[in-house]
Amino acid sequence: MSTARRELPVAVRLGGFVAGLAVAFGGAYGIGAAVGDSPAAAEPAPAAAHGGDHEEKPAAATLPGLTVTQDGYTLVPAAATLPAGRAVPFRFTVTGPDGRPVTDYERSHEKDLHLVVVRRDLAAFQHVHPVLAADGRWSVPLDLAAAGTYRVFADFVPAGGEGLTLGTDVAVAGAYAPAALPAPAVTAEVDGYQVSLAGTPAAGRETELAFTVRRGGVPVDTLQPYLGAYGHLVSLRAGDLAYLHTHPTQEARAGRPGGPEVRFGTTFPTAGSYRLYLDFQVGGTVRTAAFTVDVPAAGTAGGHDDGAGHGD
Ligand SMILES: [Cu+2]
Structure with missing residues (x-):
């Protein structure tokens, strides 16, 4: 059932976020601020693009990936700093509403969890599938040869729950040469x-x-x-x-x-x-x-x- 929901076009999912706004309004905004994603949560301008429907504005705070914790689920990396390297073990858990690591997931696109990792300047992208241990600990090697701050997105469906994408930052020490966003191209x-x-x-x-x-x-x-x-x-x-x-x-x-x-x-x-x-x-x-x-x-x-x- 969750699988079917997850396969809906993203438009439908986003529609859901917008529709859920009346409920999410106060809470989502508060969460964004509480976890330090306030620049995103506070982002004022783009929602104006929706043509004057000001009710949609706070929806920006509910977009996937902007928050480390949502609906009682929290993405917890084992370490916030990782060494540079080509195959650096990355370990994390997702804790549930009871505070304990989640061990039960619903499969979505053949995997229990999809991990997307991108350097914050968008210069490096990885989509990998960590391995889950019985105690709820996930691990996967990441290519972190280039120094910088990486955004880690965990995209999953907890058993009996809704699909979530939680995000956190992981720092890789070293000489960092930020890349400019490439020009638009087709x-x-x-x-x-x-x-x-x-x-x-x-x-x-x-x-x-x-x-x-x-x-x-x-x-x-x-x-x-x-x-x-x-x-x-x-x-x-x-x-x-x-x-x-x-x-x-x-x-x-x-x-x-x-x-x-x-x-x-x-x-x-x-x-x-x-x-x-x-x-x-x-x-x-x-x-x-x-x-x-x-x-x-x-x-x-x-x-x-x-x-x-x-x-x-
Ligand atoms: Cu995947």
Whole structure:
């Protein structure tokens, strides 16, 4: 049942957040401030993009990934600082309403928990699947070769509960050279694969994003189902790293190749710059194509299309 809920387009989930606003208003705001995410919680401007429905404003504080604790569940890293390295063990627990580590999860996209790790300047992205010990401790090696502060998102469904994405920061010591956000682009290259993005995003309403995978200019129609889908799309809002995880509108069928196009229905909650990470699998290898997309306010005149052009 949770699985079905988790597979709804993110638009539906976001719709739920907005609808739940009346309930979440005071509490969510308070939580954001209490855990030190107040810059995000207090973020004033982008909600104006919703066209004057001021009731939606505080919803920004309830976006996934902005808080370390929600609904009684808390993401607890074993250490807030990690050494630099290529395969650094990262250990954490998720504590539940009773204060104890959660040991019972509902599977979503073939895993009990998805861990997305990105350096806060959005320069490095990992989507990994930690291993759960019987006592509720999770562990996974992370590539932390580059120093900096990393945002860690734990995306999971506690047994009998609602899907949550909790976020925390982990610091990696060393010489840190922050990267600027790459300019918006509709193509990305990874490992010899060219991925193009078509779609015209606008804040607050569902946008279809279509990614087309090519290699040497030839459309790739051998995408393999990866975690039950031909692609996984994580979008992070620049500035606060609000987290959107979207799955394709078409189902992946076991043993059936997909592509070259993978479509997603995504609702960007506000105007702003987002970094999109598309995971896709070909020949047993998962690769990630990354795009910067500028999302204009809904109804902005002039068809601000630089986030994405029109594909074939
Ligand atoms: Cu995952």
